[in-house]
Amino acid sequence: MEWLGLQFVTELPQSGQVILDCTHNPLLVLVAYLVACAASFATLDMAERVGHAEDPGSQRVWRWIGATCLAGGIWAMHFIAMLAFQAPLEIHYELATTLFSLVIALLASWLAMHTLSVPQPSLMQYLKTAIVIGLGIAGMHYVGMAAMHSVATAYYQPLLFCLSIVIAIGASFAALWVAGYLREGSGRFHQLLKYTAAVILGAGIISMHFTGMAALHLVVPEGAVPPLSGETNYLQLGLTVALIILLILGSAISAALADKKLQNKEQDLRRVNALLGQLDQARMSLQQVANYDALTNLINRRGFNQIFAEKLSQKTSEGGMLAVMFLDIDHFKRINDSLGHDAGDALLKVIANHIKGSVRSHEDVVARFGGDEFCILISLREREEARNMAQRIMLKMKEPIELAGRRMVMTTSIGISLFPDDGTTCEELLKHADLALYQSKGAGRNGLHFFSANMKTRASLELQLEEELRQALREENGLTLYYQPIFELKTGRVTKLEALIRWQHPVHGLLAPDRFIAIAETNGLIAELDNWVLRRACTDLGELTRHGCNDLKIAWNCSPLNLAREELADEIESALRSAGVAPERLELEVTENALMGNIANTLVLLRQIRALGVSLSIDDFGTGYSSLAYLKRLPLNTLKIDRSFILDIPTATADMEIVQAIIVMAHTLHLQVVTEGVESLEQYEFLERSGCDFIQGYLLSRPVPLDELRPVLEEINQRKHSHAVNPLSLARGTFVPVSLDPSAKSPAPHAGASIVRPIR
Incomplete structure (x- = not known):
């Protein structure tokens, strides 16, 4: 079989022929291998650029560059390897046939790059394309061999000839698969894989060439003397071709690297722009969150x-x-x-x-x-x-x-x-x-x-009073207790005292509770203030006991806010124990509004206090809920009628009827009754006739400090006993108000009436 002057599948002549002994230049063989490796690396790089190019035009450009690099590299490798071929006869190459072999290589390379442009080609696509490309490479090789002319006849061993084609197809399949696999990825390991693949693929390509060359036998007739080759410098030509193709491949690789960096920068720029857009959205969202209320969408x-x-x-x-x-x-x-x-x-x-x-x-x-x-x-x-x-x-x-x-x-x-x-x-x-x-x-x-300006003045004054009250509590300086007698009608003696706090202010003088209790409640000082009053009252009661006042009880006003504190019972027990006072001599006064604020918890606390032996009194009765259902549940001992029902007696018939009804109701519930704000003899007579148990007010005495208290108590008790014959004699002059301020129409404020709930 003969094709392009080459003998395929033809037995060598048995006689009359001489088989020439041919060799290869090792340096050019090595250069040819390096060119094959460089072409493989360039092809892998171009395939990667095709896969990463987003614009179809860019994909076409890189596909043609890759095809040119692969075709030029394979053809140059073949040409250099042929230059490395050394035979003992003159050999020359036909230019047209040589260029035609380059065209075949270019078509096969374009087909390879086209296949690599498919996003995810299947294994069968790889195999079909590899067969076509392998045949194309083999065709390029043997067409190039046909361009070689000499007096010798070229024969090819069929087995090695077929093996060269198989190697070409295998190398093509490996190149396609490796290029597809390496198209995605980055980093040093990825680059190392690409270098390794290029070395292996270069070996496959050059193996195909030299397998084909191993199949070649040059035969001349016996006795004929082949003309010797002239002084042709094949080494220089081969190195020149290698240098040119390596420069071309290097340029392509450099261009691919530059494009990769540019694309990475573009991608980074897009990512930065996307990130800036996200940051802008996040900024707007944060601004919305920072400046707007999430619930109502109003500005915050x-x-x-x-x-x-x-x-x-x-x-x-x-x-x-x-x-x-x-x-x-x-x-x-x-x-x-x-x-x-x-x-x-x-x-x-x-x-x-x-x-x-x-x-x-x-x-x-x-x-x-x-x-x-x-x-x-x-x-x-x-x-x-x-x-x-x-x-x-x-x-x-x-x-x-x-x-x-x-x-x-x-x-x-x-x-x-x-x-x-x-x-x-x-x-x-x-x-x-x-x-x-x-x-x-x-x-x-x-x-x-x-x-208005006075609001600011008042607010500034309250702030100043708050700071000074804290200091007064911390240093226990300026705070003092005044006591107002509570007269028991049945025994005709003062049996109780109501402890009323006063503040001797260095600038504003003696301040009643209505000037600073609300400030204490608003600013978290009321617990400390109440505890100070409790301990001082117990201490003063112990002092009165040492001076013979063994039967006196002290009523202590408790803030409504303190009824929410579980520690109150322990504080009362501690104060009594420290002062050495029996619990039965202390009476806790709370307003009915405070009691009804949280009745369940308040009831538990009051029972704990009552279990200590401390008496309980409801203050300002009639001004709040006045619920009988609650009254019968509470562990009370005493009910104190608010002074607002006493002011217009005896002229106000309705008030008189209300007071009488309250007294009857309290006695029905087994409660003692104290009426505060008693200022006239007529009020006293009415309360005595109505069965009231205790009275308190300016008719007896104004609140006085501890050092003035005993003379007042002795004077009140002596007057009663000196006119014990007829209660009416009391009304005819026995009870003269002690130190009563003629200009005052109402008694001095006391802690029970002065507790003002914070407005906000």
Whole structure:
């Protein structure tokens, strides 16, 4: 079989022929192998660029560059290897046939790169393409061999010839599979795999060539002398071709590396842009979270302060007025406590919509500061605009709200401060609006108040008093107890004393409890203050005992806030034990409103105190709940009628009937009755006729300090016993008020009547 002048599958002649002994230049063989490796590496790199290129045009460019590198590398390897072939005769190569072999290599390489452009080719696709490419490479090789001309005849061994084709197909399949596998990945290990694959693929490609060359036999007739080759420098030509193709391959690899870096930078830039977009969205989200209330979508305190500062700066430079309005929902805590926080949140949303619907949408700023507290900032021309808006909001708030199956009406308290009249800074105006709100809530809620200078003065005074009260408690300096006698009508003697705290202030003089008890309750000092009164009262009772007052009891007023403390019973026991006073000589006075605040827990605490032996008295009876159902459950000993029922006796018939009814009811419940605020003989006579057990008031004595107490007690007890014949004689002059202030129409305030619950 003969093709292109080559003898295939033909037996060598048996006689008359000479087989030439041919060799190869080892250096050129090594150069050919290096070119094959470089071509393999360039092809893998180009295949990777094709896989990573996003633009179809870029994919086509890299596909052609890869095909050119593979074809040029294989063809150059073949050409250099042929130059390494050394035979003892003159050999020359036909240019046209040689170039045709290059075209075959280029077509096979393009097919290889086209297959690698498929995103995920199957194994069968790899195999089919490898067969075509292997045949193409083998065709390129043997067409190149056909370009070799000499006097000798070329014969090929069939087995090695077929083996060379199989090696070409196997090398092609390996190249395709490795290129597809290495198309994805990065890092040093990936690069090392690519180098290793290039070395192996180069070995496969050059193995195909030299297997084909091993199949070649050059035969000349016996006796013929083949012309010897001239002085052709094949080594120089081979090295030149190798240098050129390596420069081309290096340039392609460098271009691929540069494109890879550029693409990585573009990807990094896209990632950075995407990250910047995400950061921008996150910033906007954070700004939304930072400046807006998540529940009502109103501006929060932080966002409000920013807008407030801008508007304040604008009004300062351009002139004009601003109003800051603080709103607080009245009794909102009861909604959370009774219906739950979810219902409270739903109510806040409705209220927020009510407020937004009452203001001017574009000019006014509505914010939620937290809880049930809202703030509005409005621009105005005159003061009455703020009042009108506040009234609109209050009217809107009175619209019934359907919530949790209930129909309810809420009210609001509003405090207003104005710029520039009430302040020129954000802090001042907000603080002054808060003080005005405090005034609104103190005035009974569901109202509005503008800030006034006396509010600030009062707030400053309260702050100063708070600091000085802390110091007075810490140093036990300035606080003292006054005692007011409680007269027992049955025995005609003073058997009880009510302990009343006073504060000898270095500037304001002697302060009654109504000046500082509320401050103590608001600022967490009441427990310490009550405990001081308890211990001092027990100590004074011990002192009175040592002077012969063995039967006296002391009534001690307890703040409503202290009834929520489980430690109260232990503190009472400790104070009695320290002073060496029997528990039966101490009476705890609490207001009925305090008792009913949390009846379950209060009942447990009162029973603990009662178990110690301490008596219990309900103070200011008739001014709060006055519930008989609760009275019979409480472990009480004494009921004290509020002085408001005594003031107009004997002229007020209704008050007299109420007092008589209370006395009868208390005796039915086995309770003793104390009436406070007794100032006249007529009141005394009425109470004695009505069966009252004890009286207390200016008719007997004003509250006095401990060092003045014993003479007062002796005078009261002596007067009674000196006129014990007829109670009417008492009314004719026996009981003359001791040290009574003629200008005073009501008794000095005492702790039981002075405890003021904090408004906020």
